[in-house]
Amino acid sequence: MPDWRYAIEQRLDGxxxxxxxxxxxxxxxxxxxxxxYNELRIGGATEEDAYRDALEELGACGPREGESSSPAARASGGGAPRAVSNDADLVRELTGIEPARAEPLALGAAASTGGFIGGLWQDLRFGARLLVKNRGASLVVIITLALAIAANAIVFGFADLLLLRPLPIDNADRVVTIYGVDRRLGHNREWLSISDYLELRRQATSLADVSAMTTRQASLVGAGEPRAVMVNFVTTNVLSTWGLAAFSGRTFLPDEGTPGRANVAILSHRFWTAHFAADPAAVGRTLTVNGERCTVVGVLSPNIEIGDLGEIDLWLPLDTTQAWESRSERVAEVFALRRPETTLEQVNAELTTISDRLRRADPLNHVDWQLRAMTIREATVGATTWIILALLGVVTLLVLVVACANIATVMLARASARRKEIALRLALGATRGRLVRQLLSEGMLLGLASGASGLGFAYAGLTAFKLLSPDSFFQRLAVNGNLVAFALTLSVVTPVLFAVMPALQSSRPDLNEDLKDGIRDAGASSRGNRSRSILLVAQVAFALAVLIVSGLVVRTVVAIEHVPLGLSARGLLTTRVRFDPPTYTSGPERLRMVESILDALAATSGVTAAAATNRLPLIEGEPVRRFTIAGQPAPQTTDLPWVSEVETLGDYTRATGVGLLEGRMWLPEDRGSARPVAVVNREAARRYWPGRSPLGAHITMVEADGRPASDPIEIVGVVDNMRSGAVRQPPPPRIYRPLAPESAASVVFLARSPVEAAAAGPAIRDVLRNADRALAVSEVRPFDAQIATFLRTYDLIMGMFVGFASIGLIVAVAGVYGVTAFSVNQRGHEIGVRMALGATAANVVSLFISRSLRLILIGVAVGVAAGWAMGRTMNSILVETSPSDPATYTTVIGLIVMSGLVASLVPASRAVSIDPIAVLKRE
Amino acid sequence: MQHIKSQMLDRELKEGSAELLILSLVEDQPRHGYDLSKLIEARSEGVLKFRVASLYPLLYRLEKRGWIQGRWIEKAGQRRRRYYRLTPAGEQVLKSQRNTWREFAEAINRVAGVEST
Incomplete structure (x- = not known):
């Protein structure tokens, strides 16, 4: 008997x-x-004729022999009324789908020309039906993948914000930021001093324009109540360097800001909206800033209000001829416009030459110092941010790989269950490509569903981050077109990762084996086991690498947050106050007012100690000063000892909680005394008076050129260390001096309160208002809240790492569970036989546990290597944590091994409950 | 327009008549596909013939509509075969189709002046 299957199969394939x-x-x-065929043979037909005639029944693509298409001919020629005149009806009948016109006609056509798209659509429909049928398993897969895609999408959201989105300035591709790299202080993004800025501007030929800005607090009268505002003092060319236009009115004219010109100001869009109700008539109004009158000439574009610039209220011209506190103090953020014909490398080459010249001219202020230009994009993203972003990228990518490996295991198991069906289809002539496409289509559906859910998760994640983040820059995070495209790409690409191997493997079964085997053994081939083992090892390894990196980040953040700050932030309230003309015109006058306010504060109930300082501890930068020590040989000017300088007044040690270790703080007679005094911190004492007490020593501050800048100062006390540089940096050597009259124009008041800090706020405000109703006072804020705001970004970063690592861990542990459970199911028969032959429960459990443990340990070995390699790249962002921190390694390895063992123990113990009798009966 | 209508009528007629044939043949007992095609050919004395390409799609369609039901039945010493039997819904349809056909045939006869034999 001929075999018809191939012919039929071919016609059905379409x-x-x-x-x-x-x-x-x-x-x-x-x-x-x-x-x-039999009938034809009995009727006397030859084998060939019978075969041909029978086959003709199936119909053919072309016109059928002996059959005319005209109804009349059919009637006369004995042709049958064809029940289904159009073969496409069969397609409709069998599939419920209206076939495309080009679709090959069902039984009557060789179906090989089936449209790819049409076929794909069929595959997708079939896949969708299967997924709905196994909706529990599908849901788990979709959630797993969606979480991994969401993690990647969230990190992409940051990358998009930081790297991809155009900066809101016209000259973004040519604007460079110029920093000083101070290797001695270990700072690679130092601002420049005004004098360096002026030199740079004079000497640089590769730069078309050089501009500078410095942000200060100022008092403002003329817009509601007197208030302290943030002012960006800028050289008038900053806005033209950036290519930034006015929203209303105009920007600065080139010669504005030089002495003799009328004072002008530009409002930030935010300030204009908040305090002038966006009134166009605000342009032309007169304001009093720091006691000087100026005219509003414009409102700046809101586009620029990102990051620190979002905090700026007013823009004023910077008078570079004015003597700043010190021309060597590094206060200026410098932007320059690269000439179109020069490259960044050429700019940096010229900056090296200029740095050398500056060093020769003023060695003291340029020790181990070098100018460096970077693109504004690079400058926007801090060096640390780059590393964190790259790490987050790698971590989420690994989480995605773990998820894909996990899903591949699920797909393998599912493909094993369908092994017999697949073998049958292959035996009947289905092509392998066709089967692979079918399996891939299912993967694609899973990917798309996960991508859509992942976008939802990513949206929630980014929204949560925006709510929690204190940084206005991150408010621009959004699910935009870029992010949707990214998620879509992942949802199409990931199925290739997790569905291809199972598809290829299951579409190449050993036909004999699979057709013969019963369901019991489906998928028990050694090949399947090997794939599952590799996938499991990969899951454990990558999840562990993610855990190691995240563990190191957690250790770092914990270290940063638990590092002794050196002061007691709890119960401390701070506010900055300005003493400006016309009320306050001289230093001594200001100082008197500061002292009288301090007295009033100290007498306020709820305030146990009050102090004034020119720098907010921990948060505000401090100027670096150099000095000589009396009685010690004077070193080279470039090797002079240096300290951070802070001026204080009042009961600073009790107000801040910094411990007084030796000697004393200020006495009333220190002020105006002919004998200047100072207090140093422990770090300065350790460095410059090693092994002895600095008390009684005399030092002399020196100017940039080495000239003495002060009378000899006597060290009268030593206080404990306090950190600086926004908490991150270790305590520098520091000197405290009594508040000088010339520093009293802008003063931070510190008040310690034993009650809930915020409660004393109104009392402090009352004291200030009673002192002078017109004082420009900034908000009275609890210091711990300011520190917390500062640290919240660390918490958020830590939270992201912990979140992503948790996803990785859970997925990997679920993988261990799944593989063990699969193996238990697979070997149920074998277990039954073993138990019938006398194996104990412990034997059975250890059989599975030992296999799991072996795979987990291989994964751990690979993961430790990967984690170690990644940890080394993070060295620069780790704080008080070694990249090979034993505690981190021990914890995460313990975590993954223990949870892996528990995950395999559950299904393994189920194996014990297999009834040997039932198994043997089934035989 | 007229032409299209007549084509549709032609098709519906043919389809309707083929359905009627199948339903009638499985009314008394379940039958498999080859049996049905032989019966139609024999009883129409060779005038009506169904090819595989027409018969099976029709069977599946009737089955899908719930008028007939196919079941694999294994008989001793034979390969299993798919037998189709009439469902209660199919009985109703058969009854109504028979009436329609009778009325239609009589109308044609009356008009065409063909004597029924």
């Missing part, structure tokens, strides 16, 4: 039938053709 349906059809039609 229909994309469900495999079981297709098999039934093939069987039924084969029987029909067998019957017809």
């Amino acid at each position: 229909l994309r039938l469900a495999p079981t349906r297709e098999a039934e059809l093939v069987e039924e039609l084969s029987q029909h053709l067998d019957d017809r």
